Amino acid sequence: MSGSMEFLLWTKGPMFNVAIAIFAIGLLVRIAEIFVLGRERNYAEPRASEWLPGLRTVFTRTVADPGTFKRAPFNVVVGWVWHIGFLIALLLFVPHIKLIESLTGLSWPALPNPIISMVTAVTLVALIATLIHRMTHPVKRRISTIEDYLVWTVVFAVVLTGFLAFNRMINPYPLVLGMHILSAEIMLILLPFTKLTHIFTLFIARWYNGAAFGRKGVQS
């Protein structure tokens, strides 16, 4: 028991600081890499400004167009389900809000715990579905790399250990909570160096896309 308590304290203390530092510096470098490269001046006479169309695409690209939805319904629906489930568990669970409050001072209302537990279970099922899809769909199989499976494993571990800890399914409790915190820290550390970066860069990518098309008078 004392060993598991030490482990928990380590994940909450030194390891947490290391993870946050690597995450923050790594992400900053990654974002800087994008903006330092920048864009060349565009001499072609625009049809419209770039800012508004860029911002619009940041939001609109969240929803698939009807044709794409029809051709890839599984991709769209399962992707939505697990992303929303993950965000709900991350942002609307009491202990998570307390943690964010202790770091930033910001706080908001939580969802009742049984709902969080149910959402987490659905997220786990959806994540398993994405893995099966990745391993069986010809396109996904062809383009997947070790990184895709590594990132899947880490994300799945974060959600699974959270679910196990919440439902007290592993003893001692400090061990499973420590495992949850550690897997979240591994996710933070990997974030700037893997496709997890999209959590931040997708807004930049969508803006560039919307700006480029918007400039030509097309809402993308």
Add this chain to the structure above:
Amino acid sequence: MSELTLERGLAAFRAEVDGPVAAFFSSCVHCGICAQACPFYVETGDPKYTPILKLEPLRRVWENDFTLWGRIKGLIGLQQKVTDQMLAEWEELLYDSCTMCGRCSMVCPVGNDLALMIRKSREGMVQSGHAPEGLIAASVRAIQTGSPMGLQWKTLAVQIKHVEDSSGLAVPVDKDGAEYLVLLSSMEVINFPEYLEAITRIFAHAGVSWTLSTDCFEATNAGIQIGNKDVAAELVERVVAAAEKLRVSKVISPECGHAFTAIRWEGPNLIGRSYPFKVFHIIEVLDELRAAGRIQTEGMETDRLSMHDPCNLARKSGVIQQQRNLMNLVAENFVDLKEHGKLQWCCGAGGGVSSNERAEPLKMAAFKHKKAQIEEVNAERMVTMCATCRTQLEEGLEEFNMDIPVVGLTEMIAEHLVEKPRPASPADAQA
């Protein structure tokens, strides 16, 4: 010309990496949805035609040379290098199975502009010596003769004579100070001579001041299709020089898709300065004339017409409503394809695919999606406004034994013009 090598190719790839490219590759999650937007994947079912996979060489160059993580990987020998063999393998993916139609760019959930990155990748392919023969030949002909098909002014002059004889109107050539400089595409001159007669009649009808230039009549740009900025810039400079010499205020790109994006959007950046004139696609000009009440038509087409939006015109240039306004002017039974406008499906022939003989089977495979769309609305005739699309539609429909004629929108408008008596000259008015 110095030798094309892997080193030169890699340098060209590097030169193409910018902020958007870094943001795009940073954001890809390998969801594979881009494949569902690509006619080459959708119609062949072969996962190697997944758009993001086509960009793997550029992605590797970005990761290896433009990211901290890539450099760390380099230190411990974990970088995935781009090799000559890899580029040889990717030639088919970057040229034969992509028309740069940009549909994947509209669909990618994280917002990656994949078509832009294909265009950029081709610069590296050319410099490393991995561009298709057909496109190299077209580029050389374009530089040497002014036309990718080797067409010369004397051929056009014969056609001008025919047009003048048949219409009784003069085709203005090298007219200094005209409002519009009209450009043509060689494919149009050879396959669709009716286009020149159509604009001659429409412009006479609407009282538009225009001219052709003997210095430069070609609007297409093989340099953009193959992916070579030097060739592309040279071809743009010829248009600019001709327009400046004749002091026109507007230049009209013909019924050709890539010619329009080349001169309208890429051109000023290729030569590094803004133009002293504006650029329009012929469809934009016709719709402006319509809106200003300068085109009077009579009679309507009564059969079931549908329309193919060229990707370069609609999705990549925002000309979407104009062609519909013009259709409604002369067609009473016009029905749009289900997915049209900015989400239209490519005909399968653009972006240099039609100049690349080796790509013929893939080009026909990709066409099957357009065919299915046409069947879905039971069109009796198709209308379009790009000579490459039109040729592909004609060949494709014939291949599948479908008796559906294809017409150009400009000539259809010309057929409905109200015959006007010659406007009274000032001399008549005085008398």
